[in-house]
Amino acid sequence: MAEGAPSLQVRVGDLVLRNPVMSASGCFGYGTEYADLVDLNELGAVVVKATTLHPREGNRPPRIAETTAGMLNAIGLQNEGVHHFIEKKLPALGEFDCPVIVNIAAKDPNEYQEIARILDDAEGVSAIEINVSCPNVSGGLDCGVDPKLTAHVVESVCKATRLPAICKLTPNVTDVRVIARAAEEAGATAVSLINTVLALAIDVETRRPKISNVMGGLSGPAIKPIAVRMVYQVAQTVKIPVLGIGGICTAEDAVEFLLAGATAVQVGTAGFVQHTAMLDIIDGIREYLVRHEVADVNELIGGMIQ
Numbered sequence: 001m002a003e004g005a006p007s008l009q010v011r012v013g014d015l016v017l018r019n020p021v022m023s024a025s026g027c028f029g030y031g032t033e034y035a036d037l038v039d040l041n042e043l044g045a046v047v048v049k050a051t052t053l054h055p056r057e058g059n060r061p062p063r064i065a066e067t068t069a070g071m072l073n074a075i076g077l078q079n080e081g082v083h084h085f086i087e088k089k090l091p092a093l094g095e096f097d098c099p100v101i102v103n104i105a106a107k108d109p110n111e112y113q114e115i116a117r118i119l120d121d122a123e124g125v126s127a128i129e130i131n132v133s134c135p136n137v138s139g140g141l142d143c144g145v146d147p148k149l150t151a152h153v154v155e156s157v158c159k160a161t162r163l164p165a166i167c168k169l170t171p172n173v174t175d176v177r178v179i180a181r182a183a184e185e186a187g188a189t190a191v192s193l194i195n196t197v198l199a200l201a202i203d204v205e206t207r208r209p210k211i212s213n214v215m216g217g218l219s220g221p222a223i224k225p226i227a228v229r230m231v232y233q234v235a236q237t238v239k240i241p242v243l244g245i246g247g248i249c250t251a252e253d254a255v256e257f258l259l260a261g262a263t264a265v266q267v268g269t270a271g272f273v274q275h276t277a278m279l280d281i282i283d284g285i286r287e288y289l290v291r292h293e294v295a296d297v298n299e300l301i302g303g304m305i306q
């Protein structure tokens with residue numbers, strides 16, 4: 001190995017990340033809420049919670065429930081809308097030397113396009129992550145299960161902005177490769193996966209669903225092997241970078257995703273258990289590289305030996 005510390009830098013299109021670890025949307029607020037606990041300057045990027053065109057109240061509580069090795073959520077995209085985000089949240093993020101990736105959700109391709117256009121004019125946005133896959137809201141958000149609709153959304157966003165567009169894929173499909181290919185052909189800079197797995201938990205004493213929306217999205221360690229499998233399949237299918245998400249709690253988990261073909265990873269649910277999880281994962285990846293005498297983290301990408 002070359003002398004000195006290993007390189008952790010990765011690229012997602014033109015976006016250069018100091019390391020491959022970023023927050024997962026919806027699990028790290030707008031980043032700044034955690035700034036006393038987590039030095040945002042250490043992160044590869046901050047992916048903020050989903051922003052819609054207009055404010056949304058979200059679903060009524062209970063909206064989260066713990067499950068075996070995971071959690072179920074149906075927040076329902078609660079947020080104050082894209083204009084509020086730009087005026088009230090984005091400036092504070094600008095204080096940090098950390099790329100900001102804005103997760104967007106909308107009811108149809110036109111609305112996605114409008115949000116993208118608004119974000120394109122804003123100072124301090126590094127990329128857009130297109131949430132085509134939220135299973136929690138009925139009407140308009142199911143386009144991630146349809147390759148044509150997914151392509152339409154990605155195309156619409158790409159027409160409105162020159163920012164890198166990352167298409168976030170749902171696992172709730174028969175063959176995720178078909179959707180990934182559609183996103184790539186429509187101009188996505190990268191794909192990220194997986195969003196939560198559609199699931200249900202019932203309280204047997206009350207016989208009621210544990211969350212008010214009845215069904216919700218499962219996240220956390222319970223979904224990790226599904227996510228690693230899907231990242232592997234997608235990385236075999238597309239040429240654009242793949243961002244791995246799903247149950248990552250440790251550096252070993254992150255390395256597993258890189259070996260499956262991910263260029264970078266996002267950490268969600270683990271942060272609810274340990275706020276500093278992302279920092280521990282970054283340190284752990286560095287230690288792994290030293291221990292395995294790997295000079296550059298990029299050498300791990302797709303490095304699974306069969």
Ligand SMILES: Cc1cc2nc3c(=O)[nH]c(=O)nc-3n(C[C@H](O)[C@H](O)[C@H](O)COP(=O)(O)O)c2cc1C
Nearest residue numbers: 024025026050073131194195219220246247268269
């Ligand atoms: C409470 C909660 C809120 C979430 N909100 C969003 C969101 O706004 N947009 C989005 O694309 N994904 C959202 N997700 C999905 C996560 O970004 C991630 O894809 C998923 O939780 C799997 O990763 P994890 O197992 O590390 O949590 C949310 C997940 C949770 C648990």
